[in-house]
Amino acid sequence: MTTPPLTRREEMAVVAARLLRPKERVLVGVGMPNLAANLAKRLHAPDLVLIYESGILDANPETLPLSIGDPVLVRDALATISMLDLFSNYLQTGWVDVGFLGGAQVDRRGNLNSTVIGPYDHPAVRLAGSGGAADIAACAQRLILMLPQDRRHFPARVDFVTSPGHPATGRRPDGRGPAWVVTDMGLYDFDSTGEMRLRALYRDETVEAVQAATGWPLAIHPHPTRVPPVTPEEYRALRALQQARGGPRR
């Protein structure tokens, strides 16, 4: 049996999964965050509380959900509630520990763009829009962001602030806001001034390469580390999750 190595994109999911702590309540965005959160639940955090914005509390999906409305999310969930109830009486109270989001661009303050590439009135690419991202970013206790890293995704200024990062004046006064950024080159946190900071590199990356892929002079942690390699257990859990996935039946 062949066991293909993980792609860097898959490794990102492992790195992001490690950032989730047991019992945390995570509002899971579509795409990469969905893979990472489901992976964490199958590794060190089986009691992770997965929340999906369509109104699903404590989802326990047997297989990786393909969309926010996937029936696999409803089965075995603690409850399905209205989105108004979720956003009003759970998210806005501060009950959600982690907002877990992808996007098209991020900047040094952790501002996230999922609305438009180019000028708003004459866009080069019109993206899907905020969805719940702006709401989640405003209300979750901390945010984990996942994006590929290059100058397109890491510009000096995002073309549109869909989800607020840390203000130019310092970290968000309410103690919330972006905590981690996971990319295909490294792992970033935010320093005491609210500036994104390189924290760890994948084994084959260099500071020079990462800087070249970033649209601003990158802050670097005093002791940047290497991302620990994927363990056999993590590898097996990720492959099992992917193989169990239903997918379109043709």
Place this chain on the structure above:
Amino acid sequence: MNKLMRIDEVVGAIPAGATIAVGGSSLSRKPMSLVRALAARGRGDFRLIVDVGGPEVDMLLGTEKVREVIYAFVGFEIMGLSPHFRRARESGSVAFQEWTEFTVMAGLDATVKRVPFLPTHVGLGTDVLAVNGAFRRFADPFGGETLVAVPALAPDFALIHVNLADPQGNGVILGDGHVDVLCAKAAKRTILSAERVVSAEELQRYGRDVQIHRIHVDGVVEAQWGAHFTGCAPYYRADLRHVQDYLAAARDPSSWAEYVDRFIGDRHQDYIAAVGGAEALIGRLEV
């Protein structure tokens, strides 16, 4: 009171220029049989209000029935961006108002509560406030904190697909609820399409799952597979094969004309036959 209607009667009841809120989310429980009928025969010039939009917005844009979209999201999730939405947005042919999921809900909720706006923290520090003139920053009259005022959203119609309904307009939703109850409460008139219409006695056995109440409903249409090609939990999943075909057609004007001709009409049974018939759908999509 018997509120059963035919799809063509629903289309006839919705005037040009109407503001229409649509339930469901992206690829989940969209009232597609009603949407296809509006795309084929609707009077158009519609304003759409969607929290998480997808095929319904794309299809009504592709058939030129829309003058404005108020939305938090329009897309096909993992299947990709919405082709007609992108095109309309990039060419400026239709007006778009940038909202967020919570603010769409707050706007509808304000209408339900008969207040002109509801306050929130959402939007502070974002460009949503810069490009959407509907929102206002204001100072809390008690403590002075800066908040965002979300104006009321008042739909003329809400279109919602449910698992079961009775002829009086009570509706059962078995999967996730999205914003459907809120749309039903906020709209002046609400039309349900239902996988199955059952008697009031049978429906009431569903207890708390009777989420839509008849006092908010004006019309009921029976449409089995009425959410197709989106999913209707827990009965059937989204038809990702058809989604792919749809997206391929929507990206290319000549195949789009062909798609419209083949699939978009106001006769739901014809549509089900065109996608291969109910038997085939059961085999592929039933959960």
